[in-house]
Each structure stands twice: as structure tokens, then as C-alpha cells.
Amino acid sequence: MASNKLEYDSTLGGSVNLPTHLPTFRYAANVVQEMRQLIDEVRNPVSRKLVFQTLPKHMRRRAMSHHPKRLPRKYRAAHRSQMAKAGKPQQSKRPSRKYRRRPGNLLRDYLRRQRRNVWLETHIWHAKRFHMVERWGYRLPQSSCDKTYRACYRASAEHCLLQDMSFYVCIELKGKFADLRQGFTRLTSPKCGLSIAAKTYATGRREGSIDLFRDGKYPEYALGRVSFMWQPTGEAVNEEEIPRTLWLWVHPSAYPAVLEELIKVFELISLSSITVPIEPDKPLTKDGNEMQVKSTKPRKPNEQRRLQFMTKTLAFERIKRYGNTKLCIELNDLKDVMNRFRLTGHLAQSVLIHTFKPKCFKEDAQPTWLHKWFKENTSSKVVHDKQSEFWQNCAELGSPGELLSNMILALNIEDPRLTRPKKRTKALPSQLSSKSRLELLLNMSDHLAQSVLWNMDVRDGLCKSMITPSAYSKLRAKHAVVPGARCQFEDEMQAVPVILIQRPGSQREQYKRLGYGCGWDVIMPAGYGMPIWLSLIMWGAKPGGLREFETIAREMGTEEHLPDTVAGRVLAATRHQELSAKYFRKPPNKRHNYKKMAIVSPFRAPFTELIRDWTTDPTQISELTTNTFHILRDRALLQQLLLHIQGKSKIFPIEIPNNCLIQLYFRMKSRGNLEDFSLICVPTRGDFKRNLRQIRMGNHEPVFTEPLLPDLAERERKRLRQTHKQLLKRLRAKRVRVKRKQQETSKTRVYISPANTATLVAEQLKRMCKLWLPEDHTTLYSVRKQCQREVFGYATTAHFSYTESTVCAVGYVTPAGLKQLLALCCQTNVRQPMCLLRNPKSRHYRFACFKLHLDV
Incomplete structure (x- = not known):
């Protein structure tokens, strides 16, 4: 028998005797056990990843971590178990859109959304x-x-x-014709046109419009233009003791002020404060006993919800009522x-x-x-x-x-x-x-x-x-035999x-x-x-x-809300705030530098300061700073001024007050684009000569270009910006040092403290805004002489006009500036009076002709 061969294994450190044969059943048993372990590992893999993370990349979705139904079916059970072990709460099933759009739920949602703003009947169609x-x-x-x-x-x-x-508000007035006419004489003026009691309107066949002012404050403190209509009557209208009904249609912005003035003028009190018996008196029988009356059937919830939607809701609610028992005048708010x-x-x-x-x-x-x-x-x-x-x-x-x-x-x-x-x-x-x-x-x-x-x-x-x-659709489906035929x-x-x-x-x-x-x-x-x-x-x-x-x-050729009305002032303040916020949201290199362009107020028209600068009498300057401006509405003065502009009258109307503004409609003579708050300037003699020369040569260049001015606040802005950035960096470094110091002794995770620099940033923004747009009108002639050409007006609305096929604008000028312009045009033999207009975002001046609006 041969001796066993000795082999050395370095890992064992000695010799190993290998058998000459291996039993088959033992080898098979070991292989079966290994295969079972391998299959078990494949079926239940041990991984630190979640189930939805083990999917191929083309099957992964962000929503899989929240919604198990986004995964394949065979992985949903494992995913739910993993989410349960993680302690994630089970999400309730979100109602389907079909459920949320059911009539009852939809109506409830509509009512919730109407708490802040009122909807019109056509709101859903418009939305x-x-x-x-x-x-x-x-x-x-x-x-x-x-x-x-x-x-x-x-x-x-x-x-x-x-x-x-x-959205226009309807105010109903009931009373004697004489009392109503007398009350409106305190709120209107016959100089602005026909009164509310004119015969052409008192019959009820025509609708009229008037300008309302504060009680006895004409021509200042304008409330706005109001449309009115009288209820037609078959009796004679010249009788002033007959009761009449009047409807006033007021813009919603001026509605509170108009309602306040009406209550003040007619001395009205609220009728809702008067106690009314809740239960009516029960009728009596022939024997004197009380007759049993059935109680009114309560309105169904579905019907109540249906009536709480749309404009017709308020038709069933208690409207505001005011009255004067002495004059028998009643006011109903039909808003x-x-x-x-x-x-x-x-x-x-x-x-x-x-x-x-x-x-x-x-x-x-x-x-x-x-x-x-x-x-x-x-x-x-x-x-x-x-x-x-x-x-x-x-x-x-x-x-x-x-x-x-x-x-x-x-x-x-x-x-x-x-x-x-x-x-x-x-x-x-x-x-x-x-x-x-x-x-x-x-x-x-x-x-x-x-x-x-x-x-x-x-x-x-x-x-x-x-x-x-x-209901109409159901009836049509039930009764209509031929489609389109009348039932x-x-x-x-x-x-x-x-x-x-x-x-x-x-x-x-x-x-x-x-x-x-x-x-x-x-x-x-x-x-x-x-x-x-x-x-x-x-x-x-x-x-x-x-x-x-x-x-x-x-x-x-007019404007929807004049600048001196309630709606005009609110609109001007809102636009100024929105445009200023939009301007300062831009980075510094994307902003127009209005100081270099010699523009004092790019986002609003400073009419009060403009009138102050054109006032020559020093005694009136203090009054103009406190009083408000107004638009010239006197028809007689406007007619006289129109004759003077057309050259038919050589005298400028001296009755025009200095603290008023005149509405003009401007039309560009040639090229040039205008925007809101464009400057209306007085030209010089050289501008007229240069314009004639350019017309002969067919040159469309601007008449004059404003030279750039130095921005003295530019260095200050850069210094403040750099200082502000350094301050924010120091504050952050300080918070980081505090955090690291706490980490040395803390056994838990330490977070950096919040910045709390909102107040600091707001103050920096406020300082930078003043340096970018210093709208300081306290100095004299700051608006009138802000650029090389004297400014005597502002264009409030400007756009391309399809009726005129060119750029047009509606603006307001001072009487003194218009008088100076017309005198200059007369001296230079200009047939059609012209002035210079300048876009606030441009330095170019261009000529524009103008017309006077008589129906202001």
C-alpha cells in the first residue's frame, strides 16, 4: 500500500492529508443546503435601501415614497411594512376630484372662496x-x-x-322731487353741466351723469362721476311735491364716500336699528279668540344653499335702509x-x-x-x-x-x-x-x-x-320630441x-x-x-x-377715473406702490438711473408740487401745499379756453384758478413712443426752428436730447452696499463661532442660530431707495425745472391709438404753463399749438399737438 502524499498548506501551517475519494450523499446534502441559502437570500435580500429605491431608474417616481399604489403590486406589502417600521403615519385616502366637484361640495367651496371677495354671476365663466x-x-x-x-x-x-x-353699485333714493333737488345742489354745481333735476332727465326718458363733490366743497374734493335715472311717472313732472324715485349708479371705489355724503346731506339715519316685532299680530275670530295660524314652512337646506350663491343672494337678504322722517326721504342700498x-x-x-x-x-x-x-x-x-x-x-x-x-x-x-x-x-x-x-x-x-x-x-x-x-335641461330632455323644436x-x-x-x-x-x-x-x-x-x-x-x-x-380721448376723484387717487397710490416695488426688485445694473436722466418722479404725477412751482404769488404757495388740486370742469371757462387755443380769442381766460389742472389730449407729430407719467414740457424758440429744419430735410431725429447728469449718490450707494455686506458676513461669522463653541461641550447636534436681520435689511433697503429715487419735493422748482425744458404737465395714460394711428396720451397741464406755451406759439407764428413730450425712460424730446376736452 502506497504511503499518503504529504502537502503543505501555508494558511494552516502544517501538512494536510487529503482523502482519495468523497461520499456523494454528503456532497449533495451540503450543496442542497447552500442552494437553499442562496434562494433565501435572493427572495429576502438584506439591503439598507427602501423597496422603491431598488427599482430600476426608469421605474422610479418621486411619489412612490408617499403612495404605495405607485409601486408594482409585488412590492407594495414590503413597502407598507417598511413605512410602518419607520413610524410614518398612515395617510388617509384623498377624496377624488369627482367627489370634490359634486354640486354640494362645489357650492360649499364657492361660498368659502367668496368670503374675501364678492363674485359676479358671470364669475365662473370669466375665471x-x-x-x-x-x-x-x-x-x-x-x-x-x-x-x-x-x-x-x-x-x-x-x-x-x-x-x-x-360691480357698479345702485343707490335708490325716494322722496319729494323738490327735496331731492335741493339736496343735490349742495353736492353738484351748475357750472359742470345739466343738473340732476333738468327737465330732459326728470321725465325718466333719459339717463344722465353728474360730477359729485363733497358738501359745499366745489370745485375741490371731487367724489367721481355718477350716472342717474328717474323713475318715469304719468303725472306732471313740474309738480315738485310728488314723490319720486331716483337710481344712482356709483363706481365701487367711490361708493363709501358717496353714501357718506348722501347720509350727511339728507340727514338720514339707519332704519335697521328700529325694533320691529318678530311675530306678527295673530288674527282674531268672530268670538274674539286668537285664530290658529300655521307656521311658515322652513326653507329646505338645499334651497337655502342654492340661494346663497351668485348675485341673487343679496336680493333676499335685508338690504341697508336709511331714512329721514321729517323730509320723508328714504335711501335703499341696492348693492x-x-x-x-x-x-x-x-x-x-x-x-x-x-x-x-x-x-x-x-x-x-x-x-x-x-x-x-x-x-x-x-x-x-x-x-x-x-x-x-x-x-x-x-x-x-x-x-x-x-x-x-x-x-x-x-x-x-x-x-x-x-x-x-x-x-x-x-x-x-x-x-x-x-x-x-x-x-x-x-x-x-x-x-x-x-x-x-x-x-x-x-x-x-x-x-x-x-x-x-x-331644471330647464331636464324639461327639454323630457318634452322635446324634435331636437331644436320649441316645447x-x-x-x-x-x-x-x-x-x-x-x-x-x-x-x-x-x-x-x-x-x-x-x-x-x-x-x-x-x-x-x-x-x-x-x-x-x-x-x-x-x-x-x-x-x-x-x-x-x-x-x-378721455380718462376713466380723473386724478382728483376718489378712484383716481386710490388708483394712483396703488400704481405708485406696485411700480416702485417692481423697480427695486430688479438688480442695480438693470434699473434705469432716473437721477442721471433728470426725472424726479417716474412712477406718479406730482400735480400738487407742479402747481406749487408754477404759482407766482408767494402768498398762495402755503395754501397750495395744504389744499388739493382739482380738474377744470367749468364748461364756460373751457369754451373760452378753446377759442383762445384756436386763435379766435386773443385773451387767455383770467378766471381760471391757479390750483386747477386742464385736461388735454396729445397726439405725436411724428415718431416716438410714450408711456404713463410722461413729461409735458414747454419748448424754446430754437426747438421750433430745429423742428422746421428737420421737416424740410425729412429728418425724424428727436428735437432735443437731455444731457446726462452726474449721480452724486452713486459712490454713497456703493459704499453702503459694501458696508452692509461686510456687516452681514461678520454677523454670520459670529454665529458660526458660537455654534462651534457649543459643539465642544454639547452631546447633541447643534444648529446655527437664525440670522434675525430682517429689520437690518429693511432699513438698508429704505436707505438705498432714497438714494435711488429721492422724491423730495420740498425744495422750490424741483418739479418744474427738473430738466432742461420746463415741465408744466404730466401724461397719466399713454398708448398707441387705433383711431389716430399713432401714439396718443391724456394729460393734465397747469394754466400758467399753458398760457406761457400759447404765448410762445403766437410769437413764433405756429398755426397749430404744440408742446414737447418726453418718455420717462428716454432722454429724447418730441413734438406733439393737443386738443382740449370740453366734456370733462
Whole structure:
């Protein structure tokens, strides 16, 4: 037998005897055990990663760490166990969007979102298509999400532009005609035009507008322009002892001030403080006992929630009431009780003709409020027929401007849902007949303005008895045999009373395009805003927002809110704050250095300081610093000034006060772009000569360029910025040292303390703002002589005008500066007076001609 071979293994340190054979069953048993361990490791791997982290990269999602359903099914159980071990709380299932959009939950969400800002009836329609802004306590549409600036102008000029102005507040005044006229004489002035008691308005056939001021403060402290309409009456209007009803339509920004002045002038007190018995007196029987009366049925929760949404909500709430028992004057605050739409353009007439169909009265039909009204008022049926006949004759007109200016027309129309087309259709005027339009105007009835909307009971009852859109759709699905055919129940639907107010647009051909801005205003009861809105849209009206109010006013050569009114001052302060914040959000190398460009106030028009600088009498300077400026509204003085500008009168009106501003409309002579708050400057003789030379040579360069000025505060700003940065670094280093010192003794993790440098940074920003824009107007002539050309006015709104095909602006100038300019133009033999305008972001001066606006 051979001896065993000896082998040396260095790891064992000795010799090892290897067997010559190996038992198979033992080898197989060991391999099976190893395979079992390997399979177990594969099935249950030991890893520090989470389950969703072990997936391939193309399958990983951020939401997997929160939602197990994002993982494959075979990994969800392991993921839940890992999350449970980590102590992460189990998330409740989020309700689906379908659940959140259920009518009850959706309405509850709408009510929550209306706590801060009031919604109009058309809010949801606008919110899907418009940029919404918060203004005056409302959530209003600003502009369309599409690029519709040019399209809206075309609609206002040639077609039909539709705007929702239901945010205007309606104030109702009831009292004797003489008492109301006497009260408004304290708030208005006959120098600004016709009064509120003029015969053309007192009949109720026309709507008027007046400028309101503080009690006895004319011409200063203007509140704003207010539209008004008298309730038409069949009695003689010259009798001043008959009770009358007056509606005032006020802009929401001026509404609190106007309401305060009305309460003060008419000595009104709130009627809500008067105690009223809660339970009415119970009727008695013949025996003298109390008759048992059934209690009124409580309103269902679903009905209560339905009435708490939309504008018609406030129609059922207790409106604010004020009264004067001595003068028998009552004031009702009808805020958010009615809707008002504005249609602008020549096709507004056609759109309304196709949308509003007069209701055909049938005595054998199901009784509605119209049957009850005709039964109580015997003459109402004749008035309804005359109104319907006149409206049918208006179908032959091509534009609203062909009718009587500011006329009021009341109609009882069919439900607009009945005449709505399936597809959006452009409403066009019908073929003109040979009937004379003059005959239509001469044969106007005196009862066209009588409407049921003046009756509060009927007005509120319309909302309760109207068929909701969902109910109307169900009835159509149930009764409509032929698609599109009219059902029997539709003929029995109640009529909708509306009031149409004509707007003539521009009436001075020498000033602006004749007839631009004409259209209709539609007043309708609450609850019918959305059906009428959709019908007008389907008949071709172009929707617009708040931006279009400013655009139309600018194209007409005026301004929506004058600078001396309540709305104008609030708007100027808001814009100044927004533009200043936007300016200082930019880095220093991206800001315009207005000090080098010689611009004192780039984000607001300092009219008070401008008037002070142009005042030559030193005794009036102290008065001008305390008193406020005002816009010249005296029609007689404006007419005299217009004659002087046209060269027909050589004397400048000396009656114009020094602390007033004159509104002018500017038009660029050649090239040049303007922005808001542009400077209006007085040219020199050399500027006129240089302009003539450039015209001959066809040169379009600016007349004059302002030289750059040195910025004395530039070094100070750099020094302060460097010092501020060093201070922040030292404070941080100090906090780091404190942290490291605490780490030496602490056994837990130490965090660096917060900076708490908000106050320091705010003070630094305040100092830097003063160095960038030092709007210090205390020094004399700081505004008038801020640049090489004397500044005598500011352009508040400037933009490209489509009617003029060039850049135009609306601005305000001082009387002394205008007098100096007109004298200079007369000396240099300039036929058309011109002035210099300068963009605040540019150093170039360019010539512009101007016109005087008489209907301020």
C-alpha cells in the first residue's frame, strides 16, 4: 500500500492529508443546503435601501415614497411594512376630484372662496377664460387669456364688445322731487353741466351723469362721476311735491364716500336699528279668540344653499335702509341686487335685436307675474304693446347711435335661453326699409321707460320663480320630441323685464371719431345674468374685461377715473406702490438711473408740487401745499379756453384758478413712443426752428436730447452696499463661532442660530431707495425745472391709438404753463399749438399737438 502524499498548506501551517475519494450523499446534502441559502437570500435580500429605491431608474417616481399604489403590486406589502417600521403615519385616502366637484361640495367651496371677495354671476365663466384680479372688494376679470387687445378694439369700433359691469353699485333714493333737488345742489354745481333735476332727465326718458363733490366743497374734493335715472311717472313732472324715485349708479371705489355724503346731506339715519316685532299680530275670530295660524314652512337646506350663491343672494337678504322722517326721504342700498352689462359697437343693436324678443302676452296661458301685473295695472298692457312695437321697429337700424341719445327703453322679453342659437352666430342688421328714421324718433311714446324693475317685490320674486338651468335641461330632455323644436312649457315660462340705456358715444367730430363708443347698457334682475350673458355671446358679442374700460376711454380721448376723484387717487397710490416695488426688485445694473436722466418722479404725477412751482404769488404757495388740486370742469371757462387755443380769442381766460389742472389730449407729430407719467414740457424758440429744419430735410431725429447728469449718490450707494455686506458676513461669522463653541461641550447636534436681520435689511433697503429715487419735493422748482425744458404737465395714460394711428396720451397741464406755451406759439407764428413730450425712460424730446376736452 502506497504511503499518503504529504502537502503543505501555508494558511494552516502544517501538512494536510487529503482523502482519495468523497461520499456523494454528503456532497449533495451540503450543496442542497447552500442552494437553499442562496434562494433565501435572493427572495429576502438584506439591503439598507427602501423597496422603491431598488427599482430600476426608469421605474422610479418621486411619489412612490408617499403612495404605495405607485409601486408594482409585488412590492407594495414590503413597502407598507417598511413605512410602518419607520413610524410614518398612515395617510388617509384623498377624496377624488369627482367627489370634490359634486354640486354640494362645489357650492360649499364657492361660498368659502367668496368670503374675501364678492363674485359676479358671470364669475365662473370669466375665471376659465380671463385673468382675474381683486378690485374694490370684488373678483373681476382683467383681460382675456388670449391675445385679444386688437380684437377688442375692432369689436368696440365695428362689431360688439360685451362687458360685465355689475360691480357698479345702485343707490335708490325716494322722496319729494323738490327735496331731492335741493339736496343735490349742495353736492353738484351748475357750472359742470345739466343738473340732476333738468327737465330732459326728470321725465325718466333719459339717463344722465353728474360730477359729485363733497358738501359745499366745489370745485375741490371731487367724489367721481355718477350716472342717474328717474323713475318715469304719468303725472306732471313740474309738480315738485310728488314723490319720486331716483337710481344712482356709483363706481365701487367711490361708493363709501358717496353714501357718506348722501347720509350727511339728507340727514338720514339707519332704519335697521328700529325694533320691529318678530311675530306678527295673530288674527282674531268672530268670538274674539286668537285664530290658529300655521307656521311658515322652513326653507329646505338645499334651497337655502342654492340661494346663497351668485348675485341673487343679496336680493333676499335685508338690504341697508336709511331714512329721514321729517323730509320723508328714504335711501335703499341696492348693492349687488341687479346686473348691468355694457355692449359697445355698431352691431350692439343687432345683437340685442336677436337676443331680446318681446314676450307675447296670452291670457289663456299659465298665469305668471306678468298676468298679475297687467291685472293690477290696467294701463300696463298698452305700455307693453308700445314698447314691443318700438323695439321691432328698431330692428331696421344699423347702429345704436341713430337713436335718441341716452334714451331709456324698458322691455318684457322672453327667456333668453329660448332664442339662443346652437352655434355661435354673428348677428347682422336686417335689410333697411324705406321707413324714415326721423319718423321713428318723432313717434316715440312717452311710456317707453316704464319698467317693472322699479318694483322691489316683483324684482325679488323673479329670482325665486325662475327655472334653473338644470331644471330647464331636464324639461327639454323630457318634452322635446324634435331636437331644436320649441316645447309647450317654454311658452309658459315667465317674462324677463330688462331696461336698455342707449349710449351715444363720441359727439364732437372735431375732437374724436364721431359715434365711437356708442352702444347699450342692459339692466336685468338678479339671477338672469348668466342666461343673458351666454345668449349675447352666442349671438356674436366679444367679451372684454376691466382693461377694455380703460382702452375705450383712451380711444375716446378721455380718462376713466380723473386724478382728483376718489378712484383716481386710490388708483394712483396703488400704481405708485406696485411700480416702485417692481423697480427695486430688479438688480442695480438693470434699473434705469432716473437721477442721471433728470426725472424726479417716474412712477406718479406730482400735480400738487407742479402747481406749487408754477404759482407766482408767494402768498398762495402755503395754501397750495395744504389744499388739493382739482380738474377744470367749468364748461364756460373751457369754451373760452378753446377759442383762445384756436386763435379766435386773443385773451387767455383770467378766471381760471391757479390750483386747477386742464385736461388735454396729445397726439405725436411724428415718431416716438410714450408711456404713463410722461413729461409735458414747454419748448424754446430754437426747438421750433430745429423742428422746421428737420421737416424740410425729412429728418425724424428727436428735437432735443437731455444731457446726462452726474449721480452724486452713486459712490454713497456703493459704499453702503459694501458696508452692509461686510456687516452681514461678520454677523454670520459670529454665529458660526458660537455654534462651534457649543459643539465642544454639547452631546447633541447643534444648529446655527437664525440670522434675525430682517429689520437690518429693511432699513438698508429704505436707505438705498432714497438714494435711488429721492422724491423730495420740498425744495422750490424741483418739479418744474427738473430738466432742461420746463415741465408744466404730466401724461397719466399713454398708448398707441387705433383711431389716430399713432401714439396718443391724456394729460393734465397747469394754466400758467399753458398760457406761457400759447404765448410762445403766437410769437413764433405756429398755426397749430404744440408742446414737447418726453418718455420717462428716454432722454429724447418730441413734438406733439393737443386738443382740449370740453366734456370733462
